[in-house]
Amino acid sequence: MQTITRRLGLRPAMLALAVGLMPLAACADPGGTTSTTSTSHTTATAGDPDMKDQMATTLEGTSPTIADALRSDTTTITPVATAALSDWQVVDVLPRGGAHPQRWFMGVKDEGREVVVLSGFPQRWAQVADGARVTSADQAEELAGVYADATRDMSRGYARIESVDDMRFVPSPSQAESDRIDALRRERTEIAAANASGDGPWTVRLWTVTDGDLVRHDVEVATDGAITDTTQVVEADLPVPQTV
Incomplete structure (x- = not known):
């Protein structure tokens, strides 16, 4: 990884x-x-x-x-x-x-x-x-999502997702791609909407598809709005269009 x-x-x-x-x-x-x-x-x-x-x-x-x-x-x-x-x-x-x-x-x-x-x-x-001034988990989740969306490289494919169902897969997958899509739906149940833990600073976990990879973001949001974004590619080369 x-x-x-x-x-x-x-x-x-x-x-x-x-x-x-x-x-x-x-x-x-x-x-x-x-x-x-x-x-x-x-x-x-x-x-x-x-x-x-x-x-x-x-x-x-x-x-x-x-x-x-x-x-x-x-x-x-x-x-x-x-x-x-x-x-x-x-x-x-x-x-x-x-x-x-x-x-x-x-x-x-x-x-x-x-x-x-x-x-x-x-x-x-x-x-x-x-x-x-970040005063709640809801504000931390909002700010983490805005940071991810707003500061990304706009030349790369990108979508913030809340479940596997949000992924836009290729319209005519091969058998191997269909098998992988089924496996993603079966195994990647941890994908969810942005969710904050902690009492300030908060760690907000969110998910994106970036340049065809499934990426997990653990975004630390400080009470003064400072951001630390740690990302990990958990699934590379998804069967999605090149623009996603």
């Missing part, structure tokens, strides 16, 4: 300050821009056109492709429930149409004047979790 551990300590948010005549400023780390700040002022809520415009303005200097997508009329912004977060909100940005559809999860603060692209950058979670 393959075990991968990612340890992310919570640190104070690294906020970019706009100065002088510069409309945008960014904080950078080895993985790229972690936060972009704009000096323009609007009043907006997630999903509102003003929010989209403000986010696009904030990102146009560092992520022009995402900024262009945000300005499209077909792009939707959906808030993601994260009760434990303080000043930041996680949103799901989904452009519709086009030959190569893309999707991003982002942290948004101050009505879109600060934006952190989370997809593919788990190290940026600490910035979005700044000021978080």
Whole structure:
């Protein structure tokens, strides 16, 4: 079995300050821009056109492709429930149409004047979790699921599952694949919805199918929102489509 551990300590948010005549400023780390700040002022809520415009303005200097997508009329912004977060909100940005559809999860603060692209950058979670207060197992389960969904590599197949029945198997399996599907249904009864243990910090167990592998996540959620995600591939090369 393959075990991968990612340890992310919570640190104070690294906020970019706009100065002088510069409309945008960014904080950078080895993985790229972690936060972009704009000096323009609007009043907006997630999903509102003003929010989209403000986010696009904030990102146009560092992520022009995402900024262009945000300005499209077909792009939707959906808030993601994260009760434990303080000043930041996680949103799901989904452009519709086009030959190569893309999707991003982002942290948004101050009505879109600060934006952190989370997809593919788990190290940026600490910035979005700044000021978080996790007070219950339910909040820990919610935050662990959002972390798994939002920070994943969007170029890889992914589905968060709660049972074998949630797996989308190949439509015309061979006999060997059918036998394996039957074995999975018979043997993998431990797969369940996200479930927290402990009294704070909590360990939340959840399950995903990632690039065709069944992966178990043991996500430690601290009371301040810090995340440690330990993953283990428990079934490799499932009989699922390549995009799952």
